[in-house]
Amino acid sequence: MDWNPELIEEVRKNRPLVHHITNVVTVNDCANITLSCGGAPVMADAPEEAADMTRLASALVLNIGTLNADQVETMIRAGKAANEKGIPVVLDPVGAGATTFRTETAKRLLDRIRICLLKGNAGEIATLAGGSAQVRGVDSERVEGEIRALAAKAAREWDVTVVVTGKRDLITDGSRWAEISNGHPLMGSITGTGCMGASVLAAFAAVSPDPTRAAVSALASYGVAAEQAAMQANGPASFRTALFDALAALKGETVRERARVDEGRL
């Protein structure tokens, strides 16, 4: 896949506005990681203004981490505004598989809105693909079957690019796949590294015509930054701080040197 290791430089030049409707746990981290990669964040989930804010934005992130029925209706309205404008929508189905409400809401959003990137952990994606998985709260505990096949099934069913995070990140549009082995185990020691990944994906997708290639660039950059942050860190809290610094300082040429990406066709 012809992906651009230096796409972060385009993000910085264009400073895309990324509208988030997201959870109350990691919202501040999502705003800051958007800034660190060169985008401009805005969080707006009031039903009175959400769609108007989407119309100003270059990408929309929908994250169901602390969902409620009213917020879901707002997400649908904002998602439709994004589709009308033709900007990418990133869905993070946090906790799909843990409760029926989360699973059904994620499917409803996929059915009602044209999602560009569906990004979750293995348990969340396997659940949405109809596989057998265990999701405990927001964590993937167990997946039966081959995650690449399940991700490809979800990609074809909803005509989206699917991103499965974990020790290795998998990206597939149902015909192509890429796997990124950057990142660091410390990413699993703080909450929000998944949510922040969606913000980075949205900022990169906003400046690229091909969401699949943009996703490879985004997660390679995020993973390389995490490796650099880990070298400065003494534990979870200092890692979190160092991650913002490392991504803000990251050069495209460093991504070109350090990215570890395998790819192929399904």
Ligand SMILES: Nc1ncnc2c1ncn2[C@@H]1O[C@H](COP(=O)(O)OP(=O)(O)O)[C@@H](O)[C@H]1O
């Ligand atoms: N053991 C690991 N090694 C490298 N990167 C990891 C590891 N665990 C998680 N990550 C990274 O952390 C981010 C969040 O992934 P994950 O933990 O699967 O999401 P979530 O927090 O949504 O469950 C991804 O960018 C992923 O690549």
Ligand SMILES: Cc1ncsc1CCOP(=O)(O)O
């Ligand atoms: C802990 C938690 N609970 C509801 S949303 C949330 C944050 C999940 O963040 P991530 O999926 O990035 O770990």
Ligand SMILES: [Mg+2]
């Ligand atoms: Mg998550």
